[in-house]
Amino acid sequence: MQVSNNVIVLPINRKMDPNQQDPDAGEDSASSRDVLAPLIEAVAAQRDRDAFRQLFQAFAPKVKAYAIKQGMLEHAEELVQEVMVNVWRRAAQFDREKAAASTWLFAIARNARIDLLRKLGRSSQETQVETDYLWSLPGSDEPTGAFQQAVIVRNIRQSLGDLPQEQRDVIAKVYLEDKSHQRVAEELSLPLGTVKSRVRLALQKLKVILQEREKAV
Amino acid sequence: MSQHHPSDDIMMEYAAGCASTHLALCVAVHLQYCPRCRANIQRLSALGGEMLQQLPQEDLSEALFERIMLRIDLEESAPAAPQKPVEDLLQRWLPDGLNAVSWRKQWFKVYEYVLEVSRKGRQRLSLQKISAGGRAPLHAHYGQEVTVVLQGGFSDELGVYEEGDFVIRSGDQRHRPRALENEDCICLAYLDAPVCLAGPIGRWIERFRRLFMPDLNAPAS
Numbered sequence: 001m002q003v004s005n006n007v008i009v010l011p012i013n014r015k016m017d018p019n020q021q022d023p024d025a026g027e028d029s030a031s032s033r034d035v036l037a038p039l040i041e042a043v044a045a046q047r048d049r050d051a052f053r054q055l056f057q058a059f060a061p062k063v064k065a066y067a068i069k070q071g072m073l074e075h076a077e078e079l080v081q082e083v084m085v086n087v088w089r090r091a092a093q094f095d096r097e098k099a100a101a102s103t104w105l106f107a108i109a110r111n112a113r114i115d116l117l118r119k120l121g122r123s124s125q126e127t128q129v130e131t132d133y134l135w136s137l138p139g140s141d142e143p144t145g146a147f148q149q150a151v152i153v154r155n156i157r158q159s160l161g162d163l164p165q166e167q168r169d170v171i172a173k174v175y176l177e178d179k180s181h182q183r184v185a186e187e188l189s190l191p192l193g194t195v196k197s198r199v200r201l202a203l204q205k206l207k208v209i210l211q212e213r214e215k216a217v
Numbered sequence: 218m219s220q221h222h223p224s225d226d227i228m229m230e231y232a233a234g235c236a237s238t239h240l241a242l243c244v245a246v247h248l249q250y251c252p253r254c255r256a257n258i259q260r261l262s263a264l265g266g267e268m269l270q271q272l273p274q275e276d277l278s279e280a281l282f283e284r285i286m287l288r289i290d291l292e293e294s295a296p297a298a299p300q301k302p303v304e305d306l307l308q309r310w311l312p313d314g315l316n317a318v319s320w321r322k323q324w325f326k327v328y329e330y331v332l333e334v335s336r337k338g339r340q341r342l343s344l345q346k347i348s349a350g351g352r353a354p355l356h357a358h359y360g361q362e363v364t365v366v367l368q369g370g371f372s373d374e375l376g377v378y379e380e381g382d383f384v385i386r387s388g389d390q391r392h393r394p395r396a397l398e399n400e401d402c403i404c405l406a407y408l409d410a411p412v413c414l415a416g417p418i419g420r421w422i423e424r425f426r427r428l429f430m431p432d433l434n435a436p437a438s
């Protein structure tokens with residue numbers, strides 16, 4: 001159940017007990033995402049080109065939108081190409097017990113974007129360390145289970161819709177427009193503290209930062 | 218487990234991929250020590266995944282898929298050597314580990330080993346060592362100093378830091394780090410503007426340094 005803007009949103013048609021049901025059951029928006037994991041696995045196991053084409057059809061148009069948001073209009077399809085080639089190359093590293101398909105694909109897209117910007121000489125600072133080492137793909141930790149991964153993604157998806165617009169905007173600028181909190185603050189003419197507190201509120205609602213963390217600080 | 222972690226906004230900028238490469242390196246080194254932050258990064262990446270999935274679909278050019286397959290076919294016919302997973306992010310600079318570093322003395326018990334300096338010298342990535350029980354001079358920074366403890370521990374006016382801890386000091390925080398008594402303290406440090414020494418002698422050295430050595434951003438030893 002999410003509470004936002006003083007309105008209590010009752011999760012009608014949602015299975016309340018996550019231990020009983022597939023977390024994506026009954027989620028209309030999830031249906032297109034459910035196919036991502038088996039497609040990546042088919043590419044990994046059989047180098048399945050049909051599966052890869054379907055993955056391309058589902059994901060590439062969003063990667064292009066991501067590139068455009070990032071201000072890489074002239075290089076948008078170049079980024080799509082890099083991302084899809086990397087999906088093909090690394091499909092075997094995908095493990096649904098360790099990360100949801102959407103999380104893994106995001107990490108591939110993010111790293112390809114950073115790499116392309118480095119290649120184009122648009123990074124402000126350079127280092128000798130390769131992008132995939134600085135931002136490793138999810139999967140180095142112990143598997144938490146596909147179910148747990150799906151619950152995390154479902155929680156985020158459900159609560160994203162309930163976030164106040166101002167909190168959502170800040171998150172979108174950081175994730176999709178490559179803007180630091182400092183730059184977001186400048187752009188919105190807000191004090192940096194205000195931007196940071198919006199982010200903190202949003203992350204609490206999204207249950208993105210683990211609880212023990214809050215106790216420790 | 219370490220007790221001092223990157224703030225939520227740094228974690229988010231890292232997960233989103235908009236942190237600078239040097240800050241990202243510091244966060245990544247901390248992650249090697251901290252399972253809790255690794256779990257948080259995973260969730261923050263899941264948030265990125267969801268943001269990406271909610272984007273509208275942009276039209277692609279006709280031949281894009283074929284172009285991609287062409288490239289894949291080329292690669293498949295001449296496969297590259299598989300990338301080795303990295304065990305230590307600093308391996309590149311320290312193939313023989315922390316014990317083989319050739320330190321440069323900076324102060325009485327304070328040593329430095331520079332990894333990378335930006336062209337204008339404003340950003341500096343280095344290893345810093347304070348021998349057991351040693352003390353760095355009181356200093357502040359023009360910018361921000363990020364420190365990740367790799368070995369041993371240190372304390373300053375604001376706290377005690379141990380292996381894996383991620384510490385940020387901004388320009389207005391003067392501090393005088395001191396290594397713990399029983400072990401040398403080695404840190405990865407990233408500075409986005411030069412150090413300025415504090416205290417009456419420090420101020421004098423500083424003025425002198427800026428007059429005669431404007432390009433040198435380490436305190437004179």
Ligand SMILES: [Zn+2]
Pocket residue numbers: 219221222223247251253254255
């Ligand atoms: Zn941590």
